[in-house]
Amino acid sequence: MNPAPIKTPCVKVCFVDPAAGLCVGCFRTLEELGRWTKYSDAEREAILASLPGREAHYADQHPGPNGAVS
Template sequence: MSQPRKPPAPIKTPCIQVCVVDGESGLCLGCHRTLAEVAAWARFSEAERERIMAELPSRRGRIRPEKLGLFG
C-alpha cells in the first residue's frame, strides 16, 4: 500500500485581502506588491517570495499616506 500524499505546504503571502492597486505608485494598497508580483506569486521560488516580502515595508513610503489611511 502506498503512503497517502501530503498536501502541498501553503505559500506564504503578504496579502491582507485589500486588493486595490494605486495608479500612482503601481502598488497594491494592501500588500504593497505590484500587479505582476501578485499574478506570478505562486510561480516564484520561496527565495524570490522572501526577497520581495523583505522589500515590502520600504515600499509603503511610495504610497501617499492619505491613500493608506483609507484601509486602516
C-alpha cells in the same frame, strides 16, 4: 501529503494604485501579484523583505489625515 501553503502578504484589501503600480493592501506590484505562485520560495522571501520599505515610501508620498496612508 499536502504541500505547504504558499506564504503570502495578502491582507484581502485589494486596491491597485495605478500611479504607483502597487496594491495598497500588500504593496506588491501587478507583476508580483500575477506571478506570486510561480516564484521560488527565495524570490517570495526577497519580495516580502522589500514590502515594509515600499509601504513606508508609499506613506511618505501619499499621506492621509494625521499622516496615515490614504
